[in-house]
Structure formats: structure tokens, C-alpha cells
Amino acid sequence: MTALTRADLAALPSYLPGRSVPGAIKLASNEVPFGPLPGVVEAVTDVMLNSHRYPDMGVVALREKFADRLGVPIERIATGCGSVALAEHVVRAACLPGDEIVYAWRSFEAYPIIAATAGATSVRVPNTAAHAHDLDAMRAAITPRTKVVIVCNPNNPTGTPTRRAELTEFLDGVGEGVLVVLDEAYKEFVTDPDVPDGLVEYGDRPNVVVLRTLSKAWGLAGLRAGYLVAHPEVADAVRKVVTPFSTSAAAQAAALAALDQAAEMRRRADIIVAERTRVRDALLALGQDVPESQANFVWLPLLSEAAAFSQVCEANGVIVRPFQGDGVRVTIGTPAENDAFLNAAEKALA
Ligand SMILES: Cc1ncc(COP(=O)(O)O)c(C=O)c1O
Known part of the structure; x- marks a missing residue:
């Protein structure tokens, strides 16, 4: 078919959202896990x-x-x-x-x-x-x-x-x-x-x-x-x-x-911040070179192992966000979700 749209768009990567898998814990899109704020x-x-x-x-x-x-x-x-x-x-x-x-x-x-x-x-x-x-x-x-x-x-x-x-x-x-x-x-x-x-x-x-x-x-x-x-x-x-x-x-x-819910937002963000430190410390203890994060996620610079790590996490019910050949980004979730991720990470890195 004759091209009807701009030829240069063929080379453009599509935006890949974090995946949602029914029943799995989603730590792939940097959302907060606590539901909407009151009101x-x-x-x-x-x-x-x-x-x-x-x-x-x-x-x-x-x-x-x-x-x-x-x-x-x-x-x-x-x-x-x-x-x-x-x-x-x-x-x-x-x-x-x-x-x-x-x-x-x-x-x-x-x-x-x-x-x-x-x-x-x-x-x-x-x-x-x-x-x-x-x-x-x-x-x-x-x-x-x-x-x-x-x-x-x-x-x-x-x-x-x-x-x-x-x-x-x-x-x-x-x-x-x-x-x-x-x-x-x-x-x-x-x-x-x-x-x-x-x-x-x-x-x-x-x-x-x-x-x-x-x-x-x-x-x-x-x-x-x-x-x-x-x-x-x-x-x-x-x-x-x-x-x-x-x-x-x-x-x-x-x-x-x-x-109108600034105090509740702050309370929830503080939970994420505390969990961010706990998750990073656990990953450092597993020998990973995780940079200090100021966001609601952590980065594992796993290079060529990024895809395999993500697959093991998924097999253990946790969806993370791989960037092929570069690393894996993991959103900080609730304490229980983070525990599930750390269990999966331990298996993936074993
Ligand atoms: C750095 C950065 N900027 C902007 C956005 C866009 O957020 P939204 O369009 O949901 O406001 C994101 C979302 O992941 C982000 O990571």
C-alpha cells in the first residue's frame, strides 16, 4: 500500500507501558499502590x-x-x-x-x-x-x-x-x-x-x-x-x-x-520512601549495584540479564519493568508486595 503517513515514523519505537497481568503484583509503572485518595x-x-x-x-x-x-x-x-x-x-x-x-x-x-x-x-x-x-x-x-x-x-x-x-x-x-x-x-x-x-x-x-x-x-x-x-x-x-x-x-x-488530601498523600509517600530504603538495602545485600533512588522505584543495572531477571519475577507473580540490555526498574509497592518482589529477586539472582 502507498504510504499514507510520515515515513520517518516507521523508525519510531512505540511507547511500551508497564504490563498488567491478571493476578500478578504490578510493580512496572511507578504507580502508588494504596488506591485513590479519600474524596x-x-x-x-x-x-x-x-x-x-x-x-x-x-x-x-x-x-x-x-x-x-x-x-x-x-x-x-x-x-x-x-x-x-x-x-x-x-x-x-x-x-x-x-x-x-x-x-x-x-x-x-x-x-x-x-x-x-x-x-x-x-x-x-x-x-x-x-x-x-x-x-x-x-x-x-x-x-x-x-x-x-x-x-x-x-x-x-x-x-x-x-x-x-x-x-x-x-x-x-x-x-x-x-x-x-x-x-x-x-x-x-x-x-x-x-x-x-x-x-x-x-x-x-x-x-x-x-x-x-x-x-x-x-x-x-x-x-x-x-x-x-x-x-x-x-x-x-x-x-x-x-x-x-x-x-x-x-x-x-x-x-x-x-x-485537599495533602496530609494523606504525604503519609502514603512516606511509607513508600521507607520501603524504598528497605528494598534497596535488601538488593544491596544480594550483591546488586542499586543506585540510591529519590523516586518511588529502584533500578537494577543488570545489563544482558535484565530480561531473564524479569521473567523469573513474573513466574513468581511479580511484574517489573525490564529495559532490554540495560536494567530493570522496580516500583516500590506495599510492604507485602515488596516482600514478594524480594523473594522473587532472590530466586532470580541465585
Ligand atoms: C519522568 C516522567 N515524566 C512524566 C511522566 C508522565 O506522567 P503522567 O503523564 O502520568 O503525568 C512519567 C510517567 O511515568 C515520568 O516517569
């Missing part, structure tokens, strides 16, 4: 009575709530169908075909897809031997064609953070004409005081975009609510390219309800 189901059920109407396209109530919580004007906030969609919209707003996007690799697997669909060129900068962003090399990779740099902090899938001193130096060295997207999807799990809050510490820089999500610690992965904070002109440009009505009525209602 979310009721809030969504209420708005469903009006589901024949379009949602508020300006997402005003939710953007006002973010503005209040974050202490920024509402003009600086854009929302979208998850922060992955907002990352795509930032690129759509900043890049023309042939422009370059610099990001670390390995990092979030959506970045190459986002770059390619915009016709932009991906410039991948290998992580350091300690599985962290190499910010010096990333800065050196910036050319006159670079429009966007993405710093995933902490990094998915390795969990490694970028700390204040190196990020400040990096931002000081990046030209004003390059947008730096600080992807803070896992911010609520950060406990290291040297890891900066991108908005508090760099939010006044016109070229910094802070990307956040309610999918992870706030438990709304299935409802799709992400947001960003940027300079008003950048946020305005992003809102222009967002697919109309892409923050659904259910997502807006759920987000408003979830944000």
Missing part, C-alpha cells in the same frame, strides 16, 4: 452527572488551586492530559522540524517519541557511570539548534537525582534562548535536602519550565492530570497548542479533591 471517587462520580457537557476549557478552578498552593500567578500554569502530554506540548510550542532536544539517556522513554513526532532531533547524552545525568556533557551538547533541554529529576528509570549545586551551575551556563524543562514527576518522593525544588529555586528564570503530575504520589494515574509552571509567555504558548478540552471534567474534579 476522589465521590468527586468524580458527582461530575459524571454532567458528562454530556464539555469541561471548563480554561481549567480555571484547578489552575487557581495550583496557583494558591504554589504562590504563583495563574497565568503561569498550564494543565494537560498527564505531564507526558504537557512535555509534548512544550516541544510543540518550542521546536520546529530540525531543532534539537537534549536529554539524558537512559531517561523517560517518552522523550525520544516526543522529539521525533515534532520532527525535532534527539540529542541523547549518556548517563554517568553512577546512572545520573551528566550535566557537563549535556551543556556541551547544546548547539545553536538546541531549543529544549530536559532534566528529569529524579531520573526515570534510574531514580538518581540532580543536586542543587550542579543544577544551578548548569542553568547559569545555558543560554536564555534554550528552554530547560525540569521534569519533576517524582518530586513528592524526594527526601535529599540537596535536591532542589525546581519551582522554588529556579522558577524565576524565564527559560525554566517545571513539569509536575498528579499521577504518581497523588494517585491519579488513571485520570490524567499534569501541570506545568513557566514564564507567562511560555505558559501562554503551551496553552495555545494544548489539545482543546484535554483536561477532562473527571480529571479536574479528581485533582481538586486530591489536592
Whole structure:
């Protein structure tokens, strides 16, 4: 058949979600395991009575709530169908075909897809031997064609953070004409005081975009609510390219309800943080070189053994996320789920 779509998409990998297997424990998608926060189901059920109407396209109530919580004007906030969609919209707003996007690799697997669909060129900068962003090399990779740099902090899938001193130096060295997207999807799990809050510490820089999500610690992965904070002109440009009505009525209602549960979110995130230390310590005791994680997952750099390790986990009822030839990412679940994973890991590594 004659090609009816762009030829270059043939070379594009499809986004692979973490697998759900009936009856198995899913530790493959960096979700939190505790169910929706109190009030979310009721809030969504209420708005469903009006589901024949379009949602508020300006997402005003939710953007006002973010503005209040974050202490920024509402003009600086854009929302979208998850922060992955907002990352795509930032690129759509900043890049023309042939422009370059610099990001670390390995990092979030959506970045190459986002770059390619915009016709932009991906410039991948290998992580350091300690599985962290190499910010010096990333800065050196910036050319006159670079429009966007993405710093995933902490990094998915390795969990490694970028700390204040190196990020400040990096931002000081990046030209004003390059947008730096600080992807803070896992911010609520950060406990290291040297890891900066991108908005508090760099939010006044016109070229910094802070990307956040309610999918992870706030438990709304299935409802799709992400947001960003940027300079008003950048946020305005992003809102222009967002697919109309892409923050659904259910997502807006759920987000408003979830944000009222900050203390409960914190309590749950603290359980994950404590379990993260326990799981990592157990893996270190099994002889694995697991980097310290600031997210709700840990990384096992198993290289060619990644697939086999994941298969043994699956045979023992636990689904993890292999990255072929590179490593395995394991989401932190409930204490019982983590025990099941550690049992499986012991067998896989025996
Ligand atoms: C680094 C990072 N950014 C963004 C996202 C997207 O999250 P969402 O689109 O659910 O908000 C993810 C999800 O896994 C992620 O790992």
C-alpha cells in the first residue's frame, strides 16, 4: 500500500507501558499502590452527572488551586492530559522540524517519541557511570539548534537525582534562548535536602519550565492530570497548542479533591520512601549495584540479564519493568508486595 503517513515514523519505537497481568503484583509503572485518595471517587462520580457537557476549557478552578498552593500567578500554569502530554506540548510550542532536544539517556522513554513526532532531533547524552545525568556533557551538547533541554529529576528509570549545586551551575551556563524543562514527576518522593525544588529555586528564570503530575504520589494515574509552571509567555504558548478540552471534567474534579488530601498523600509517600530504603538495602545485600533512588522505584543495572531477571519475577507473580540490555526498574509497592518482589529477586539472582 502507498504510504499514507510520515515515513520517518516507521523508525519510531512505540511507547511500551508497564504490563498488567491478571493476578500478578504490578510493580512496572511507578504507580502508588494504596488506591485513590479519600474524596476522589465521590468527586468524580458527582461530575459524571454532567458528562454530556464539555469541561471548563480554561481549567480555571484547578489552575487557581495550583496557583494558591504554589504562590504563583495563574497565568503561569498550564494543565494537560498527564505531564507526558504537557512535555509534548512544550516541544510543540518550542521546536520546529530540525531543532534539537537534549536529554539524558537512559531517561523517560517518552522523550525520544516526543522529539521525533515534532520532527525535532534527539540529542541523547549518556548517563554517568553512577546512572545520573551528566550535566557537563549535556551543556556541551547544546548547539545553536538546541531549543529544549530536559532534566528529569529524579531520573526515570534510574531514580538518581540532580543536586542543587550542579543544577544551578548548569542553568547559569545555558543560554536564555534554550528552554530547560525540569521534569519533576517524582518530586513528592524526594527526601535529599540537596535536591532542589525546581519551582522554588529556579522558577524565576524565564527559560525554566517545571513539569509536575498528579499521577504518581497523588494517585491519579488513571485520570490524567499534569501541570506545568513557566514564564507567562511560555505558559501562554503551551496553552495555545494544548489539545482543546484535554483536561477532562473527571480529571479536574479528581485533582481538586486530591489536592485537599495533602496530609494523606504525604503519609502514603512516606511509607513508600521507607520501603524504598528497605528494598534497596535488601538488593544491596544480594550483591546488586542499586543506585540510591529519590523516586518511588529502584533500578537494577543488570545489563544482558535484565530480561531473564524479569521473567523469573513474573513466574513468581511479580511484574517489573525490564529495559532490554540495560536494567530493570522496580516500583516500590506495599510492604507485602515488596516482600514478594524480594523473594522473587532472590530466586532470580541465585
Ligand atoms: C519522568 C516522567 N515524566 C512524566 C511522566 C508522565 O506522567 P503522567 O503523564 O502520568 O503525568 C512519567 C510517567 O511515568 C515520568 O516517569
